[in-house]
Amino acid sequence: MTAVEPDTAWRLHPQVSVRPEPFGALLYHFGTRKLSFLKDRTLLTVVQGLADAATAREACEAAGVAAEHLPTYLRALGTLAESKMLEERAA
Amino acid sequence: MTLVDVAPPPKAMRLVDHFELGLDAPICLTWELTYACNLSCVHCLSSSGRRDPRELSTEECKAVIDELERMQVFYVNIGGGEPTVRSDFWELVEYATAHHVGVKFSTNGVKITPEVATRLAANDYVDVQISLDGATPEVNDHVRGPGSYDTAIRAMRNLSDAGMRNFKLSVVCTRQNIPQLEEFKEIADRYGAQLRLTRLRPSGRGADVWDELHPTREQQRELYDWLVAHGDDVLTGDSFFHLSAYGQALPGLNLCGAGRVVCLIDPIGDVYACPFAIHDEFLAGNVRGEGGFRTVWRDSALFAELRSPQSGGACSSCRFFDTCKGGCMAAKFFTGLPLDGPDPECVQGYGEQLLAQRAETTSIPKHAGDHSHRTSPPRPRSGIGPVRLTLTRREDLAAPPVSACAEDPLAGFTAPAASDLASSEPGADRRHQGGTRSDLA
Numbered sequence: 001m002t003a004v005e006p007d008t009a010w011r012l013h014p015q016v017s018v019r020p021e022p023f024g025a026l027l028y029h030f031g032t033r034k035l036s037f038l039k040d041r042t043l044l045t046v047v048q049g050l051a052d053a054a055t056a057r058e059a060c061e062a063a064g065v066a067a068e069h070l071p072t073y074l075r076a077l078g079t080l081a082e083s084k085m086l087e088e089r090a091a
Numbered sequence: 092m093t094l095v096d097v098a099p100p101p102k103a104m105r106l107v108d109h110f111e112l113g114l115d116a117p118i119c120l121t122w123e124l125t126y127a128c129n130l131s132c133v134h135c136l137s138s139s140g141r142r143d144p145r146e147l148s149t150e151e152c153k154a155v156i157d158e159l160e161r162m163q164v165f166y167v168n169i170g171g172g173e174p175t176v177r178s179d180f181w182e183l184v185e186y187a188t189a190h191h192v193g194v195k196f197s198t199n200g201v202k203i204t205p206e207v208a209t210r211l212a213a214n215d216y217v218d219v220q221i222s223l224d225g226a227t228p229e230v231n232d233h234v235r236g237p238g239s240y241d242t243a244i245r246a247m248r249n250l251s252d253a254g255m256r257n258f259k260l261s262v263v264c265t266r267q268n269i270p271q272l273e274e275f276k277e278i279a280d281r282y283g284a285q286l287r288l289t290r291l292r293p294s295g296r297g298a299d300v301w302d303e304l305h306p307t308r309e310q311q312r313e314l315y316d317w318l319v320a321h322g323d324d325v326l327t328g329d330s331f332f333h334l335s336a337y338g339q340a341l342p343g344l345n346l347c348g349a350g351r352v353v354c355l356i357d358p359i360g361d362v363y364a365c366p367f368a369i370h371d372e373f374l375a376g377n378v379r380g381e382g383g384f385r386t387v388w389r390d391s392a393l394f395a396e397l398r399s400p401q402s403g404g405a406c407s408s409c410r411f412f413d414t415c416k417g418g419c420m421a422a423k424f425f426t427g428l429p430l431d432g433p434d435p436e437c438v439q440g441y442g443e444q445l446l447a448q449r450a451e452t453t454s455i456p457k458h459a460g461d462h463s464h465r466t467s468p469p470r471p472r473s474g475i476g477p478v479r480l481t482l483t484r485r486e487d488l489a490a491p492p493v494s495a496c497a498e499d500p501l502a503g504f505t506a507p508a509a510s511d512l513a514s515s516e517p518g519a520d521r522r523h524q525g526g527t528r529s530d531l532a
Contacts, residue, residue, distance in 0.1 A: 007261060017163065019165070026118065030216055033166075033193075033257075036445075066524075
C-alpha cells in the first residue's frame with residue numbers, strides 16, 4: 001500500500017457511492033462491484049472534501065487532521081486509490 | 092472488499108462488532124420477485140414453482156426501489172423463483188439501475204438469449220448470476236431437472252459472446268458436486284465468469300433433501316482447504332463462516348448478517364431476516380405496511396432482537412466460538428436444533444451429536460408457504476430407490492386360488508387350450524416387459 005503524495009489532487013470515482021454510517025462509511029464501486037469500509041468519520045470528511053480541495057494535504061487539513069496524523073490519512077487514501085475508489089485529477 | 096483503517100488498534104470496537112449491532116440500511120438485500128419458476132429444483136430454498144396471486148405489482152415494486160434509493164442500498168440480489176419469467180422483469184431492472192440501485196440477479200438462464208445478453212453487457216449496473224449445481228449434466232440435472240445444465244451453459248455462452256465479463260457462476264455445494272470444484276472453476280474460466288460457491292441450507296424444499304445432499308464432514312474439510320487456497324478469486328456470499336472453526340478465517344465478514352446487514356423481501360412483500368429463513372419466526376413485517384420497508388428495517392422488534400448481543404449458549408465455552416459464532420441460524424432452525432447451540436454442520440462434530448440426540452418427538456419447523464408445482468410429477472430420485480420386485484406365479488398352484496364364495500360356474504375349471512390363448516393376446520408381451528423393467532430399474 002502506497003500513500004498518495006500530499007500535493008496531488010484526487011476525487012471520488014464517479015461510479016462510487018458513499019453511505020455514511022455511525023462508524024464511518026460504506027463505499028460501493030458500481031464498476032468493480034467492490035465494497036469498502038471507512039472506519040473513521042474524519043476519513044469520510046477527507047474523502048468527501050477531496051474534489052473541492054486543491055490537494056490531498058489540503059483536504060486533510062480542512063477535515064481537521066493534525067500534522068502528525070497526516071501520513072496515516074495519506075496511506076488510507078492510497079488504499080482507496082489502489083482499489084479504484086479514488087481517481088487522480090489535474091492539480 | 093477492502094478495509095480502510097486509518098488508525099491501528101487499539102480500537103474499542105471491531106468493524107464486525109458494529110455490523111452485529113445493525114446498520115441504518117442493509118448493505119445489500121435479497122429480493123425474490125416471484126415464486127413462479129420453470130424448474131422444480133429439489134433443494135429450492137423458497138419452495139418455488141407457482142406464482143402467488145398476492146405478488147407485488149409493477150407499481151409496488153417501483154415504490155420499493157424508490158425507497159431503497161432513498162436509503163442508499165447499493166444493490167439488490169434479485170431472485171425467485173425464476174425472476175426473469177415476470178413480464179415486467181426487464182422494466183424493473185431498468186428502473187432500479189436508473190435510480191442508482193444496482194441489480195445482481197440469479198437465473199437458471201432460461202431467458203438469457205443472445206439479444207438479452209447484449210443488453211445486459213451494456214449496463215454497468217447489472218450483474219448476472221447463473222445457477223448450476225453440477226459440473227456435468229448428470230450431477231446438475233439430478234438436482235435441477237432435465238435440460239437445466241444445457242440451459243445454463245447456453246446462457247453463459249451467450250453472455251460471454253456478448254462481451255459480459257465477471258458475471259457469476261453460482262453453485263450450491265452438495266455431496267455430489269464437491270468432487271467437481273476444479274471443473275466448476277474451469278467452466279467459469281472458460282466463459283470469463285467468476286465462481287461463486289454457497290452453502291446448501293435445509294430451507295424450503297432443501298429440508299426434504301438435506302440428509303442426502305449436504306456435504307459429509309470430510310467434504311467440508313476439502314471445501315474449506317479449497318476455499319483457503321483460492322482466496323478472493325472465489326465468492327462465497329459469506330456463507331461458509333461456520334467452516335472458519337477449522338483455523339484461518341475465510342475472506343469475508345464472517346458473521347451471520349440476518350437482520351443486521353442483510354434481509355429478504357419475498358414476492359408478496361414480506362420481510363424476513365434472511366433468504367434462508369422463510370418462517371413466521373423470522374418475519375419482521377411487510378413492505379405494504381405503513382412506513383414501508385424502511386420502518387420494517389429500522390423498527391421491527393425482530394430485527395432489534397437480532398441486533399442485540401447474542402448469547403452463545405452451548406457454544407460459548409467452545410474455543411472456536413469467536414470465529415464461527417455458532418454458525419447459521421436458519422440451518423439450526425430447520426433441522427430442529429436450538430438457535431443458541433451448534434450448527435448442524437459444526438466442524439467440531441457437536442451438531443451431529445445433537446442431531447443424533449434429537450427426540451423422535453422433536454417437531455421440525457416447516458417452511459411458511461409452499462409454492463411447489465402441484466402438477467408436475469415428482470422426478471425419480473436416488474435414496475431408497477424403486478422397490479425391486481419380480482412378478483411370478485407360485486409354482487405350487489396350477490390356477491388362481493378359488494375363494495369359498497366364488498360364483499363363477501367355471502371356477503376351478505381349466506380348459507386345455509387356455510395357455511395358448513393367453514399367449515396370443517397382444518397385451519401379454521407388454522405386461523411381461525413391464526415386470527422385467529421394475530426388476531432392472
